[in-house]
Amino acid sequence: MSNKIITNFIKKNSFFYIVGIVLMLTASLTQALIPTIVGNTIDLMQDANFDQSLILNNIFYIIGITLLVFLATFGWRNLIIGNSRKLECTLREHLFNHFQKLSPEFYNKRKTGDLIAYAINDINAVRMTFGPACALSINSFVICVSAIYFMVANVNLRLTLLCLLPLPVVVVFMLRVGKKIQLRFKKVQENFASISDCVQENIYGIRVVKAYVQEEKEIAKFEKLNNNMEESTLNMVKTSSVLEPVIEICFSISFVLSLLIGGNMVLQNQITLGAFVAFQGYLTMIMKPVLNIGKVITHIQRGMASLIRLKEIFNTEPHINENNHLTTPPINGEIRFENLSFTYPSSKMKALNNISFDIPKGHTIGIVGKTGSGKTTIINLLLKLFNTSEGVIKIDDRSIDHFPLENIRNSIGLVPQDSFLFSTSIKNNITFFKDIYSNKDIEDASQKSYIYKSILGFSDGFYTKLGEQGVNLSGGQKQRIAIARALIKDPDILILDDSLSAVDTETERKILTSLREVRKDKTTIIIAHRISAVEHANEIIVLDEGEIKEKGSHNELLEKGGMYYEMYHEQYSKDDIA
Numbered sequence: 121m122s123n124k125i126i127t128n129f130i131k132k133n134s135f136f137y138i139v140g141i142v143l144m145l146t147a148s149l150t151q152a153l154i155p156t157i158v159g160n161t162i163d164l165m166q167d168a169n170f171d172q173s174l175i176l177n178n179i180f181y182i183i184g185i186t187l188l189v190f191l192a193t194f195g196w197r198n199l200i201i202g203n204s205r206k207l208e209c210t211l212r213e214h215l216f217n218h219f220q221k222l223s224p225e226f227y228n229k230r231k232t233g234d235l236i237a238y239a240i241n242d243i244n245a246v247r248m249t250f251g252p253a254c255a256l257s258i259n260s261f262v263i264c265v266s267a268i269y270f271m272v273a274n275v276n277l278r279l280t281l282l283c284l285l286p287l288p289v290v291v292v293f294m295l296r297v298g299k300k301i302q303l304r305f306k307k308v309q310e311n312f313a314s315i316s317d318c319v320q321e322n323i324y325g326i327r328v329v330k331a332y333v334q335e336e337k338e339i340a341k342f343e344k345l346n347n348n349m350e351e352s353t354l355n356m357v358k359t360s361s362v363l364e365p366v367i368e369i370c371f372s373i374s375f376v377l378s379l380l381i382g383g384n385m386v387l388q389n390q391i392t393l394g395a396f397v398a399f400q401g402y403l404t405m406i407m408k409p410v411l412n413i414g415k416v417i418t419h420i421q422r423g424m425a426s427l428i429r430l431k432e433i434f435n436t437e438p439h440i441n442e443n444n445h446l447t448t449p450p451i452n453g454e455i456r457f458e459n460l461s462f463t464y465p466s467s468k469m470k471a472l473n474n475i476s477f478d479i480p481k482g483h484t485i486g487i488v489g490k491t492g493s494g495k496t497t498i499i500n501l502l503l504k505l506f507n508t509s510e511g512v513i514k515i516d517d518r519s520i521d522h523f524p525l526e527n528i529r530n531s532i533g534l535v536p537q538d539s540f541l542f543s544t545s546i547k548n549n550i551t552f553f554k555d556i557y558s559n560k561d562i563e564d565a566s567q568k569s570y571i572y573k574s575i576l577g578f579s580d581g582f583y584t585k586l587g588e589q590g591v592n593l594s595g596g597q598k599q600r601i602a603i604a605r606a607l608i609k610d611p612d613i614l615i616l617d618d619s620l621s622a623v624d625t626e627t628e629r630k631i632l633t634s635l636r637e638v639r640k641d642k643t644t645i646i647i648a649h650r651i652s653a654v655e656h657a658n659e660i661i662v663l664d665e666g667e668i669k670e671k672g673s674h675n676e677l678l679e680k681g682g683m684y685y686e687m688y689h690e691q692y693s694k695d696d697i698a
């Protein structure tokens with residue numbers, strides 16, 4: 121997948137790449153003419169009566185070539201390096217889209233820091249490979265080939281061969297070191313992921329850390345991770361920094377050889393002084409690209425390590441059966457669970473066992489039960505966050521597997537247990553960044569969820585910015601903003617997953633009364649621990665260890681004297697009941 125994205129990008133931008141490469145070749149080839157011109161000038165000047173106009177011509181050539189090299193280099197750098205930046209954005213966009221499709225199971229197994237490392241470091245390493253590293257390698261190759269050509273054609277074959285003798289040693293050495301760099305870079309990336317994970321968790325959970333006086337322990341944990349990072353980075357630097365000195369030593373040998381052999385050849389009149397100087401120029405010219413090969417290999421090895429990591433992520437399937445080619449009529453909101461059993465992929469225990477119930481359109485259903493009894497799992501399956509294998513869930517008498525995923529999720533308004541809020545304005549949190557809602561819609565939704573007055577009390581009203589995770593709001597205010605976000609959608613199916621737990625009973629009563637009014641003809645599912653949140657529902661389901669233990673209206677269940685009755689008694693004092 122990542123390879124496909126890269127090849128498609130290169131194909132799409134092939135024109136810019138071709139022009140870039142042509143400009144790069146122009147710059148490298150013309151640059152290679154300079155030592156020959158300098159050598160020629162020196163030879164001309166050796167004649168006591170040298171022709172000044174010829175020298176002047178050579179100077180103009182050098183100025184012209186320098187200008188051409190400047191323009192061509194400016195052009196190719198903009199095209200090739202510029203394109204690598206675009207490739208970086210394209211890859212990151214695809215990765216983000218892919219992240220959006222992956223199942224909750226994927227996120228349960230991965231750490232946030234690791235995912236951030238993919239999105240930042242790995243994509244950057246791939247950019248460096250397909251931008252600067254590729255450009256440098258083509259550039260270096262052309263400069264080396266043209267310089268060697270001029271050394272052989274204009275100076276001397278034997279001198280060239282003898283002076284370049286150390287080069288194969290450099291190449292073999294670099295290839296060996298490159299492999300090591302790739303392995304060590306992988307380790308650096310893994311350590312980076314652990315560090316960002318630790319930082320992220322600490323910032324996110326700073327209140328818990330402080331409340332449990334765990335600062336020292338967390339600092340010690342971070343220090344350990346930081347030391348690991350330092351060690352792996354130093355290991356990588358040690359390996360990569362051995363490259364340049366080795367190349368420099370090899371070139372020093374080449375220079376010594378060229379001075380000894382070339383100088384001797386000048387004395388014996390086998391080559392001119394100008395040719396000797398040009399030869400030194402070419403040797404120096406080759407040195408930079410060969411030094412660059414070290415950098416190129418480092419970048420390519422890092423890029424390959426990152427590509428392998430990215431490939432693994434891109435190859436992770438969303439694991440949800442999608443039927444997005446299907447078209448469906450608008451959803452009415454009638455729901456049916458038929459003999460549904462479910463076990464989470466990472467678990468051996470059944471989370472739900474043989475669940476069957478109906479919710480006619482326009483009804484409100486309450487789901488109660490002890491913690492871990494399977495309430496949220498019912499919602500996860502209705503939202504198709506997981507595939508089901510035993511039993512069916514139907515919406516409007518049609519299996520949810522026969523609906524496009526988008527269709528199902530668009531018709532559901534979910535207020536999740538954690539009422540997640542984004543660090544943006546209250547308005548954006550209610551509209552979820554959609555500009556289809558008018559100010560009146562936003563005000564209506566917040567009035568229905570009884571948060572309107574609180575919002576007006578904030579310094580900037582609906583434009584008040586929330587800190588990360590909405591830390592400047594109380595738990596109950598967060599829940600009510602999350603309810604407003606679901607209500608503004610006016611969904612066919614509204615789900616409140618323990619979304620009133622942090623509001624006082626009086627506000628809970630007001631919100632529920634308002635919901636009964638606005639959700640008259642629509643389906644609503646209320647999951648709660650407090651009986652007061654579900655007592656007015658048309659039907660209440662009592663779950664225990666993944667099974668439906670009781671079903672019925674509030675009064676029917678009280679009459680039964682079972683689990684619901686016990687819960688009711690636990691929650692209300694005897695005096696209240698009387």
Ligand SMILES: Nc1ncnc2c1ncn2[C@@H]1O[C@H](COP(=O)(O)OP(=O)(O)OP(=O)(O)O)[C@@H](O)[C@H]1O
Pocket residue numbers: 225228464465466467471489490491492493494495496497498537
């Ligand atoms: N992603 C998961 N992977 C594996 N097991 C899970 C996963 N999510 C929930 N479970 C397990 O499934 C069972 C039902 O969990 P569920 O979240 O549906 O309970 P719940 O009734 O909503 O609990 P609570 O009232 O505490 O929110 C629990 O035993 C839980 O440990």
